Amino acid sequence: MTSNLHMYVMVLPLFGALLVSLFGRINRRAILPLTLVSLALSALASLGVMQSVLQHGSFSYTVGNWQPPFGIELVVDHLSAMMLVLISWVALLATFSSLKSVARDLEGREYQFFTLYLILIAGLHGLVLTGDAFNLYVLLEITSITTYGLIAMGRGRAPLSSFNYIIMGSLGACFYLLGVGYLYILTGTLNMADIARILPTVTGEVATATAFGFMLVGLLIKMAFFPLHGWLPHAYSDAPTGAGVLAAPLMTKVTVYLMIRVMFSIFTVDSPLIQDAGVQNLIVWVASFAIIIASVLALGQKDFRRMLTYIIVAEVGYMVGGAWLANAQGLTGTILHIVNDALMTLCLFLAAAAISYRIGGLGLERMTGLYRKMPITMAAFTLGAFSMIGVPPTCGFFSKWYLILGGIEAGQYSFVVALVFSSLVNAVLFFRIIEIAYFRLDGNGHDHAPVKVEEAPMMMLQPLVVVAILLLAVGFGTGPLIDHVIRFTLPGVF
Amino acid sequence: MDAFMTEVVAKYNYWIYVILMMIGFYAMIGKRNLVKKLLGLNIFQTAIILLFISAGVKRGGGIPIVDKHAALEHGVHAAQTVNPLPHVLMLTAIVVSVSVTGVALAVLLRIWREYGTLEEDEILEKLSQ
Numbered sequence: 132m133t134s135n136l137h138m139y140v141m142v143l144p145l146f147g148a149l150l151v152s153l154f155g156r157i158n159r160r161a162i163l164p165l166t167l168v169s170l171a172l173s174a175l176a177s178l179g180v181m182q183s184v185l186q187h188g189s190f191s192y193t194v195g196n197w198q199p200p201f202g203i204e205l206v207v208d209h210l211s212a213m214m215l216v217l218i219s220w221v222a223l224l225a226t227f228s229s230l231k232s233v234a235r236d237l238e239g240r241e242y243q244f245f246t247l248y249l250i251l252i253a254g255l256h257g258l259v260l261t262g263d264a265f266n267l268y269v270l271l272e273i274t275s276i277t278t279y280g281l282i283a284m285g286r287g288r289a290p291l292s293s294f295n296y297i298i299m300g301s302l303g304a305c306f307y308l309l310g311v312g313y314l315y316i317l318t319g320t321l322n323m324a325d326i327a328r329i330l331p332t333v334t335g336e337v338a339t340a341t342a343f344g345f346m347l348v349g350l351l352i353k354m355a356f357f358p359l360h361g362w363l364p365h366a367y368s369d370a371p372t373g374a375g376v377l378a379a380p381l382m383t384k385v386t387v388y389l390m391i392r393v394m395f396s397i398f399t400v401d402s403p404l405i406q407d408a409g410v411q412n413l414i415v416w417v418a419s420f421a422i423i424i425a426s427v428l429a430l431g432q433k434d435f436r437r438m439l440t441y442i443i444v445a446e447v448g449y450m451v452g453g454a455w456l457a458n459a460q461g462l463t464g465t466i467l468h469i470v471n472d473a474l475m476t477l478c479l480f481l482a483a484a485a486i487s488y489r490i491g492g493l494g495l496e497r498m499t500g501l502y503r504k505m506p507i508t509m510a511a512f513t514l515g516a517f518s519m520i521g522v523p524p525t526c527g528f529f530s531k532w533y534l535i536l537g538g539i540e541a542g543q544y545s546f547v548v549a550l551v552f553s554s555l556v557n558a559v560l561f562f563r564i565i566e567i568a569y570f571r572l573d574g575n576g577h578d579h580a581p582v583k584v585e586e587a588p589m590m591m592l593q594p595l596v597v598v599a600i601l602l603l604a605v606g607f608g609t610g611p612l613i614d615h616v617i618r619f620t621l622p623g624v625f
Numbered sequence: 626m627d628a629f630m631t632e633v634v635a636k637y638n639y640w641i642y643v644i645l646m647m648i649g650f651y652a653m654i655g656k657r658n659l660v661k662k663l664l665g666l667n668i669f670q671t672a673i674i675l676l677f678i679s680a681g682v683k684r685g686g687g688i689p690i691v692d693k694h695a696a697l698e699h700g701v702h703a704a705q706t707v708n709p710l711p712h713v714l715m716l717t718a719i720v721v722s723v724s725v726t727g728v729a730l731a732v733l734l735r736i737w738r739e740y741g742t743l744e745e746d747e748i749l750e751k752l753s754q
Contacts, residue, residue, distance in 0.1 A: 265717075266712055268721075269717055269721065272721045272724075272725070276724055276725060276728055279728050279729075280728060283728075283732045284729075284736065288752055290732050290735040290736045290739065291736055291748060291752075293732050294659060294729065294732050294733065294736065297725065297728065297729045297732065298653055298662050298663075300668075301725050302666070302669070303652075303664075304646070304721075305670060305673055306669060308673055308718065309673055309676070312673065312676050312677050312680065315677075315680070315711070316680045320715075330687075380645075465729050
């Protein structure tokens with residue numbers, strides 16, 4: 132049984148973008164209902180897709196009835212269905228907050244912002260659905276170009292950050308395209324399943340390895356893996372608040388998903404390149420190094436949002452390292468961490484958005500006494516922080532646990548040490564903020580006059596509370612999530 | 626040396642693509658002027674386009690437009706027809722490259738209006754003040 136439901140997940144935000152660009156410029160009050168309705172319907176449809184995959188297993192869909200390998204095939208399996216649900220719900224929750232902050236930051240240009248915003252979401256959905264290597268490149272560029280635009284709308288040095296991201300992002304995409312070119316010359320096809328079928332029969336190990344190298348490096352640039360991460364901290368901290376809450380949780384995580392797709396859907400687990408101990412060791416070592424350096428860099432930041440961007444770079448190290456441990460525990464940890472990290476990052480960026488909406492900045496020294504001023508925001512922030520550190524029962528603990536188990540099983544102790552080190556650094560980072568915001572009082576604050584509670588507006592507070600609860604819910608639901616979804620995504624050999 | 630030269634001449638299309646790619650890569654990474662970086666990106670993308678197009682070439686191949694009736698009667702001779710797929714793919718890649726250039730130029734315009742220069746060093750100097 133196949134249905135068209137997954138097409139609606141992707142097309143509804145795209146259609147919403149068209150309507151926002153048409154009617155939003157005439158009347159700005161049309162933007163809110165159009166954006167929310169298209170995203171909410173898309174999120175509901177994603178649940179339908181997930182349910183259908185859980186009941187009937189994975190299926191593929193040929194667009195326009197051009198049969199693969201000639202036509203473009205969409206593949207809906209457990210992993211992509213999970214990603215669809217993740218993307219559409221994270222996007223929906225982030226949108227409530229960005230509708231509020233964009234109305235203030237970019238007055239009069241909201242329709243431009245939300246047109247790009249919705250196209251970005253549609254592109255992300257397309258990325259996780261596509262089963263075609265070249266189509267993936269096009270969608271990668273759709274998501275990137277919209278993100279360049281969104282980032283450039285920020286204030287201050289945002290255009291410069293956006294330009295650096297354009298150069299690095301396009302370089303990454305070009306490398307990926309080169310890899311696809313090599314594969315096309317070798318196999319004569321672009322369909323992922325078809326490439327995987329033909330590749331073992333191809334002679335020319337060097338050319339195959341070159342293709343793999345180009346694709347991998349391209350994706351590593353796009354996901355800001357450590358030595359190639361230079362563009363990310365500026366881009367995400369200079370972006371308008373409303374763009375940060377969407378791009379930060381989703382972009383890097385979806386690119387990690389793409390790396391897993393390239394590794395296991397194009398090259399397959401039996402490929403000598405993935406089984407090669409030298410390659411595995413190299414990448415896991417660099418990942419360990421990445422985690423440690425990014426954590427140390429995060430320590431040096433004086434701005435909350437900038438600190439979070441370096442934590443994102445460290446988390447990318449977790450996921451890349453986990454995938455290259457090449458065992459079931461590590462890959463389970465990586466896929467689980469894609470979900471958890473998207474939620475944790477969303478939680479912390481929503482908290483940052485709410486705080487900066489109220490106090491106008493995110494310098495750490497300005498956060499004194501925040502627990503009294505914004506108790507609910509800070510409670511949610513604390514949950515997000517605990518999840519980032521990896522305190523049970525928040526979800527961050529479980530994925531880290533699997534990653535550490537995988538590291539021990541693979542004998543990669545450097546990776547285990549890096550994970551534990553990063554948890555400790557995260558603890559220092561977040562307890563420093565908790566210390567400032569909870570214990571330190573304002574300069575004249577030695578009297579016990581009750582501080583006036585000034586919470587963020589409801590539009591920003593509600594999604595934050597929902598995400599904080601989700602962090603706990605996913606933590607408690609880790610077992611079923613692995614048994615019913617992630618277990619099916621692991622390659623058979625593991 | 627002779628063997629190397631034969632290799633270069635036999636696969637000259639790939640060598641041209643590698644040289645162009647290196648020029649573009651150098652401009653993107655090494656140059657401090659933002660417009661030169663963007664030009665480097667364009668050269669890099671052109672190199673990739675040439676790689677794909679040259680992969681589709683066949684000696685003595687004709688254009689891939691076939692007469693329907695002739696094709697139904699005699700079939701299509703793959704050896705006498707150029708593979709059209711790389712060209713189609715590169716049409717899409719050109720669209721992508723033009724869009725990226727457009728966005729980048731718009732962003733450069735904003736940088737120019739804000740800082741009055743497109744030299745990265747001068748912008749960073751102004752930012753640090």
